[in-house]
Amino acid sequence: MIHLKNVTKRYPTGHEALSRINLKLDKGAMAFLTGHSGAGKSTLLKLIALIERPTRGRLIVNDQDLAGLAPRQVPYFRRQIGIIFQDHHLLHDRSVFDNVALPLVIQGYRQHEIARRARAALDRVGLLHKEGAAPITLSSGEQQRVGIARAVVHKPAILLADEPTGNLDPDLSREIMELFIRFNQVGTTVMIASHDLELISSLGKPMVRLHEGRLQREAQPEPA
Amino acid sequence: MSSRSRRRLNRPTTHARFQAYGINHLRALVFSLGKLYRAPFSSLLTLLVIAIALTLPSILYLILVNLQQVTPQWDRTAQISVFLASSVADDDVPALATRLAQRADVATTEGITRDQALEEFRTHSGFGDAVDALGENPLPAVILVTPALDTQTPANLEALVASLNELAEVDSASLDMQWVQRLYAIMDTLERTTLILALLLGLGVILVVGNTIRLDVQNRREEIEVAKLVGATDAFIRRPFLYGGLWLGLGGALIALLIVATTRILLTYPVQDLAALYGGQYGIRGLTPTDSLTLLATGALLGLAGSWITVGRHLKHIEPS
Ligand SMILES: Nc1ncnc2c1ncn2[C@@H]1O[C@H](COP(=O)(O)OP(=O)(O)OP(=O)(O)O)[C@@H](O)[C@H]1O
Ligand SMILES: [Mg+2]
Numbered sequence: 001m002i003h004l005k006n007v008t009k010r011y012p013t014g015h016e017a018l019s020r021i022n023l024k025l026d027k028g029a030m031a032f033l034t035g036h037s038g039a040g041k042s043t044l045l046k047l048i049a050l051i052e053r054p055t056r057g058r059l060i061v062n063d064q065d066l067a068g069l070a071p072r073q074v075p076y077f078r079r080q081i082g083i084i085f086q087d088h089h090l091l092h093d094r095s096v097f098d099n100v101a102l103p104l105v106i107q108g109y110r111q112h113e114i115a116r117r118a119r120a121a122l123d124r125v126g127l128l129h130k131e132g133a134a135p136i137t138l139s140s141g142e143q144q145r146v147g148i149a150r151a152v153v154h155k156p157a158i159l160l161a162d163e164p165t166g167n168l169d170p171d172l173s174r175e176i177m178e179l180f181i182r183f184n185q186v187g188t189t190v191m192i193a194s195h196d197l198e199l200i201s202s203l204g205k206p207m208v209r210l211h212e213g214r215l216q217r218e219a220q221p222e223p224a
Numbered sequence: 225m226s227s228r229s230r231r232r233l234n235r236p237t238t239h240a241r242f243q244a245y246g247i248n249h250l251r252a253l254v255f256s257l258g259k260l261y262r263a264p265f266s267s268l269l270t271l272l273v274i275a276i277a278l279t280l281p282s283i284l285y286l287i288l289v290n291l292q293q294v295t296p297q298w299d300r301t302a303q304i305s306v307f308l309a310s311s312v313a314d315d316d317v318p319a320l321a322t323r324l325a326q327r328a329d330v331a332t333t334e335g336i337t338r339d340q341a342l343e344e345f346r347t348h349s350g351f352g353d354a355v356d357a358l359g360e361n362p363l364p365a366v367i368l369v370t371p372a373l374d375t376q377t378p379a380n381l382e383a384l385v386a387s388l389n390e391l392a393e394v395d396s397a398s399l400d401m402q403w404v405q406r407l408y409a410i411m412d413t414l415e416r417t418t419l420i421l422a423l424l425l426g427l428g429v430i431l432v433v434g435n436t437i438r439l440d441v442q443n444r445r446e447e448i449e450v451a452k453l454v455g456a457t458d459a460f461i462r463r464p465f466l467y468g469g470l471w472l473g474l475g476g477a478l479i480a481l482l483i484v485a486t487t488r489i490l491l492t493y494p495v496q497d498l499a500a501l502y503g504g505q506y507g508i509r510g511l512t513p514t515d516s517l518t519l520l521a522t523g524a525l526l527g528l529a530g531s532w533i534t535v536g537r538h539l540k541h542i543e544p545s
Contacts, residue, residue, distance in 0.1 A: 051453075051544050072457075079455035089450050103454040108248050150454070 007057035035210035082151030274476025281422035433530030473527020
């Protein structure tokens with residue numbers, strides 16, 4: 001499902017954020033990505049979502065070799081992925097509902113189908129009663145959950161989350177992690193970057209540790 | 225059932241995709257219109273600039289069309305005065321007039337003998353006594369020649385005058401051609417000016433729309449990034465901007481139509497007065513339905529072109545990070 005082969009990412013500044021990463025995450029699996037600040041966690045997720053391109057190495061995501069993907073095909077590739085950012089990336093001139101509906105609008109769903117799915121997604125994160133609210137009037141945790149609803153509304157095969165509990169209290173953090181586990185239970189492949197070792201080590205899922213752009217422990221050892 | 229095949233079922237079918245395409249267009253159309261509505265002041269400002277840019281060449285075009293409409297009437301009334309040599313006897317004047325009238329390039333003629341000329345001069349000028357004092361009639365006989373309808377261009381008129389001058393009986397034939405030639409020259413200049421101005425102002429419309437859309441793209445940078453992140457195609461993102469440009473051009477052209485119509489109404493009386501001074505009457509020709517449609521289509525196309533050029537350039541630089 002997600003397969004990195006010898007992936008190196010060097011930014012235009014010359015900084016090598018990732019060095020020769022080999023990593024494999026099976027279909028329907030779930031793993032946490034940890035490491036110090038600047039270790040390359042966000043970079044790794046960006047490579048998988050094709051926000052950045054690798055300097056060297058190959059990425060195969062959802063059976064597609066990303067190197068062979070033309071710019072024209074990138075939008076269709078991204079529709080198979082749900083991405084959650086630390087800083088929400090919500091649009092503040094639209095309601096919560098409209099934010100969540102955006103991926104469906106983009107994919108040209110009909111209005112009643114959009115309404116049904118967007119409400120279902122909001123319901124799953126417990127924010128159905130806030131659908132008409134402006135994102136700015138929500139708490140940080142609520143905004144984060146709106147971001148999650150938007151990431152899962154189109155039922156992506158892969159869910160990527162970059163520190164989704166970054167500034168939430170422990171109870172809410174655990175709640176959100178359990179939400180991800182539930183998505184994983186219905187077949188979604190999930191990869192979450194997180195600092196919160198205490199929380200994630202209690203969830204019984206494999207951890208991938210990055211240190212200065214190098215892999216320290218793999219989720220599943222790569223067969224040689 | 226694997227997660228993969230389940231996902232496939234969730235995907236829209238081909239038919240649904242076609243529907244989605246239509247829905248997307250409709251949404252972009254409504255959305256872009258709503259944006260104009262939500263920012264009425266800046267939209268109005270842009271619309272007015274576009275309208276003025278479209279009004280100027282339209283009015284010049286109308287001036288041209290009206291001048292062209294008036295000119296043939298003036299040509300038709302153009303008369304050539306053929307002054308006969310003093311050797312021609314008064315008795316021969318009618319026969320000569322008849323002979324000239326038979327020419328293909330002549331419509332009608334009217335002969336005026338020396339006696340008739342003198343008589344006319346006496347009654348109209350008030351200098352009758354002075355002429356009597358000369359003792360001899362100083363006036364030549366004249367034949368007034370009205371050119372045939374198809375002899376109305378300056379070149380044909382000139383050829384007619386030249387051939388009349390070659391006749392032995394003729395002392396001189398003259399037509400005040402200069403004003404006709406000047407008018408044609410003015411109209412040529414005006415036509416070219418209109419064309420150049422229309423091209424320049426059309427370019428202006430493209431730039432104005434382009435600039436408006438560019439600002440719009442920059443203001444919605446975040447929205448574009450998020451849309452790209454959740455899988456929006458460039459076509460999807462481009463669409464509302466393109467419709468935005470289309471609306472601006474179309475709206476500007478609509479306002480231009482109103483300005484032109486108002487201008488025509490404001491000019492009705494002055495032009496009637498002017499026509500009355502020349503002993504005629506004239507109603508200004510405004511924009512025909514075809515003209516109006518052309519103006520609207522031109523505005524819409526210019527707006528579309530303006531946004532197309534800008535959006536294509538600026539969208540490329542906005543990528544999620
Ligand atoms: N666009 C960029 N251009 C240049 N260098 C970058 C860029 N993005 C990240 N980096 C560098 O790459 C390294 C890895 O960054 P990354 O954001 O992947 O770290 P991270 O593990 O997500 O850290 P954090 O936990 O603080 O979010 C850092 O040293 C960072 O400075
Ligand atoms: Mg990061």
